Amino acid sequence: MQRRHVIALAAAVASLTAGTAFAQAYPNKPIRLIVPFAAGGTTDIIARVISEPLGKALGQPVVVDNKGGAGGVIGAQEAARAAPDGYTISMATVSTTAANPAINPKTGYDPVADFVPIINIAATPNLIAVHPSFAAKDHKALVELLKSQPGKFSYASSGTGGIGHLQTELWKSLTGVFVTHIPYRGAGPALNDVVAGQVPIIFDNVPSSLPFIKSGKLVPVVVAAPERLKDLPNTPTFKEVGLEPVNRMAYYGLLASKGTPKEIVDRLNAATRKVLEDPAVKKRIEDTGSFVIANTPEQFAQQIKDELAVYKQVVTKQKLTLQ
Structure with missing residues (x-):
């Protein structure tokens, strides 16, 4: 032994x-x-x-x-x-x-x-952004437009079950809007289609969207961050628009x-x-x-x-x- x-x-x-x-x-x-x-x-x-x-x-x-x-x-x-x-x-x-x-x-x-x-x-902060041709370019207008025409519009995300998908679904449940999910194989392909105007809305991370925002190819609507970002000083946080549960990085x-x-x-x-x-x-x-x-x-x-x-x-x- x-x-x-x-x-x-x-x-x-x-x-x-x-x-x-x-x-x-x-x-x-x-x-x-x-x-x-x-x-x-x-x-x-x-x-x-x-x-x-x-x-x-x-x-x-x-x-x-x-x-x-x-x-x-x-x-x-x-x-x-x-x-x-x-x-x-x-x-x-x-x-x-x-x-x-x-x-x-x-x-x-x-x-x-x-x-x-x-x-x-x-x-990394996340945000909702829209194509420049989209009629609603601030959060209040976006919610009002989507409520007035439920199911007409769609949003892009990096994929089914990703953070962009689930955070948008949480946002939808809290605002009462209905917008159709279009999943992609990643944020890159999703951004390409939104920038091209094929999908009007995207829920994405700030780093991948920021270059398009700075070049005027995307318009930021609302951001998930502790406070307003220095690069997006005019874009309110989800907390500011009364949706703190969505305000997660x-x-x-x-x-x-x-x-x-x-x-x-x-x-x-x-x-x-x-x-x-x-x-x-x-x-x-x-x-x-x-x-x-x-x-x-x-x-x-x-x-x-x-x-x-x-x-x-x-x-x-x-x-x-x-x-």
């Missing part, structure tokens, strides 16, 4: 030593960063801002791989199935870790159990797959925090309208759990389904 205990203890020590050695050697090859949306959206923008400097900090390239579709589910599924060695990590969004799992029981992954949070990179972080050693998660967290301390990187993120967060894995894990609980309540209360 004593000999078996000694053997078991020796095996455990050997395993721990091997794991530590593996983590100390990490990384020794390029790292793949899955972005679960098409290129051009906010998730893609944030990923590409940090990927190059993060690769330099780690000593190996960080290669962005866009895997869009199903409101982020396809990319998240692939990320959840990745080997737990730190060589495939993924971007975490409210859509993939809270909104979509809350409304879709068949995502194929558990946003809490199947991932190890690394860091929340940034928080999105997060953009990094995840590893379940079972990834803590040493590797901590290494990735430390390297990302170092990158986010760079004034140039911080400015690039803030110039998109986002706020740098750079928290601990434990803090990000709690944020994911809290946001998932919120959207489960929204889905239950509003009786939302994928149909």
Whole structure:
């Protein structure tokens, strides 16, 4: 009996030593960063801002791989199935870790159990924007127009079950309007059609919409943020228009797959925090309208759990389904 205990203890020590050695050697090859949306959206923008400097900090390239579709589910599924060695990590969004799992029981992954949070990179305001030709260009006029012609108009989002979808549905339930949902494979394709005038309204993240707003190709109506944004000083927050429950920002972080050693998660967290301390990187993120967060894995894990609980309540209360 004593000999078996000694053997078991020796095996455990050997395993721990091997794991530590593996983590100390990490990384020794390029790292793949899955972005679960098409290129051009906010998730893609944030990923590409940090990927190059993060690769330099780690000593190996960080290669962005866009895997869009199903409101982020396809990319998240692939990320959840990745080997737990730190060589495939993924971007975490409210859509993939809270909104979509809350409304879709068949995502194929558990946003809490199947991932190890690394860091929340940034928080991003969301907004409703319209094409310049649209008759309503402020929140009051928008609600009045949609109420007067229910079902006539449509809105674009990054995909069914994404944050743009669920936040718009929450907004619809609180205002009593009816507008048809047109889902896309990501914010980039959705924006293209709204800017082209094929869909008049979009609920999107500020970073991906802001360039079109600045160029006059989109008109901002209302924003989900703690206060008015410096880039959009004339656009009220949802709180200001009496809709505080909709006034929630999105997060953009990094995840590893379940079972990834803590040493590797901590290494990735430390390297990302170092990158986010760079004034140039911080400015690039803030110039998109986002706020740098750079928290601990434990803090990000709690944020994911809290946001998932919120959207489960929204889905239950509003009786939302994928149909």
